[in-house]
Amino acid sequence: MYKKNIILNSAKLGFCSILIAASVYGALGTEVITAEASSNEINTKVAQQVVSQFKDVDKGNYAFEAINWAKDRGIVEGYPDGTFKPNESITEAQFAKMLAEFLKIKDEKGDLIKYTPDKHWSDTYYDGLASYGVPLNGYFENSLRNTAVKRGVIAQTIGHMTGNANALSDSIYYMIGEGITTGQNPQFEGTDLFKFFGSNNNLTRGQVAAFLYRMHNANVDSATGISLLAYKNEEGLSLVGQANKGMSKLDKSLRVGKLGSETPVTGGGNNDGNTKPNPPVENSPDYNDAKLPVSETAKSVDVETVNKLVDSLSSSTYQKLKDSGREVTFTDAGSTVGFDKNTFVIKMQSGNYKGSVSYKKTDNPDLIVGIVKDLYGISIPKNEVFSSDKGTIYTSKYMIESYGSTLLISIGDFRAK
Known part of the structure; x- marks a missing residue:
């Protein structure tokens, strides 16, 4: 919303200076712009000020619409200095927040007891996602939440939350088929799916906003009956068990953390002062999705x-x-x-x-x-x-x-x- 007053004497003066006072109202507050320029230039500047909600995201950015859509939906907030940093690698915690806000997932099933019990700003988002067994690495370790998340992790998360895929390859194929991604390295198209998609590469904040925006445009979001929201914990697992199940779904090449412990140890030191988590155990491989039986003694099966x-x-x-x-x-x-x-x-x-x-x-x-x-x-x-x-x-x-x-x-x- 904005209003403008233009003082113009074009009939007698031809191309003359134009004095414009533009008041811009919106998420950025109120700003007055005074400039000398053609009316077309002024209209363009005013329009950019109206729709641009971050000072480092302009219409020239490929994710311009996606980022502003995400801001309007409350999926992203940006930084205190008014920037979004669209080209900065996104951390897993930042992605967890965007995902939870996108799906409108609430923290209603309790609190995870972490191996690193210090509070983290993302705790509520991980707690909510754990109840759905979402594939992520950082459920139990704050340090992992602060590291860059891989493209493959996000692919498997999207495959899981849409109910369309579990395996990494199937998740990538799904994203390509739905137009959520076009891949990252075209030179590998048709020869190496994982290199084509860039499974082990980091994503930027702008790229994740673009993924979610494309899903929204394809009617794959919380408002249209996304299958994840109907996910049932038929095994009766605890919140820790659900988180472990999500972590074990990640492709072996994407796992960087450790599974948590189902059993607390008495002795204090955690959130409630009475129990603390056992040191996490190493990832035990999950071969439930393998289409052939895998030996219990197998150590390196993909x-x-x-x-x-x-x-x-x-x-x-x-x-x-x-x-x-x-x-x-x-x-x-x-x-x-x-x-x-x-x-x-x-x-x-x-x-x-x-x-x-x-x-x-x-x-x-x-x-x-x-x-x-x-x-x-x-x-x-x-x-x-x-x-x-x-x-x-x-x-x-x-x-x-x-x-x-x-x-x-x-x-x-x-x-x-």
């Missing part, structure tokens, strides 16, 4: 890699692999899945070759044939799968070698050079 393999298999081959009773024991380099202490290893990509499958004589030949067909598009006769009595089988497209009870099929271009 769920994304496991699911990438499964998604490349036909339903019949996938079922045969599950029926084999094998458990995943390791993954490597985003393209290798090992089972049962390396007795069965599938490499979707392997150096100069397209890939390979290592297996035992006791394995189902139909399973081996199906894996090779689904992953590499090559049909291998079933009678060649076990070649120990035939020596090395060598063709232009694959080679089968025998190493005692273990066999190896390597897929590649074996034509004579």
Whole structure:
């Protein structure tokens, strides 16, 4: 809202000086502008003063509309000096506030007992988000709340809160499909999803405002029945349990904190003076989203890699692999899945070759044939799968070698050079 008085004698004087007194009213208070300029220039300056709610965010900023929308909605407040700092990396605590305000999530389920019990300005937001199991790192440690949050964390948070995805890859695909992001590194498009999106890169405050604004424009917000708001704690977990569940959903590459403790220790030192949290335990991996069984003793299994393999298999081959009773024991380099202490290893990509499958004589030949067909598009006769009595089988497209009870099929271009 504004009003202006313009004193103009254009009929006799032509291009003359214009004295303008503009009073601007709004979130920034009242400001009077006096200038000599053309009427078009003055109108532009007045308009910018009216809509710009932060002195370091003008119409030239790509997130101009998003930031001002977020300010109007109470999602952001800015800094005491009247700036927003749109190009500054956003901390996880700042993001937690924006997320909670965007979804209108209230702190109604109690207070988290943190490993670092000192109060933090973001406590109320983390308490509210914990009740929905939102994937974040800083529930129990203030220091983590003050560090920059990764793009991948925000992707998984958005995937979770919309009820559309849990895994990092699925969350990124969802954001791209909904127009929430266009990626960060186009040179990796079609070759490396995580580098294309920039999963381990930091975000700026302006970028997060833009993400939420695009979600709002796509009717994906608290006012339109977002599925997260219907989230039910069917397992009856405590608030700490819910927070732990959210942390465990984060992709392994994004986890920087530790899980909290369900059991308080008597002896004082915390908010109520009677209990304090146990020292947090190291993250125990959560393989609930893996599409193949993972061994309880596994230490380095990436769920994304496991699911990438499964998604490349036909339903019949996938079922045969599950029926084999094998458990995943390791993954490597985003393209290798090992089972049962390396007795069965599938490499979707392997150096100069397209890939390979290592297996035992006791394995189902139909399973081996199906894996090779689904992953590499090559049909291998079933009678060649076990070649120990035939020596090395060598063709232009694959080679089968025998190493005692273990066999190896390597897929590649074996034509004579």
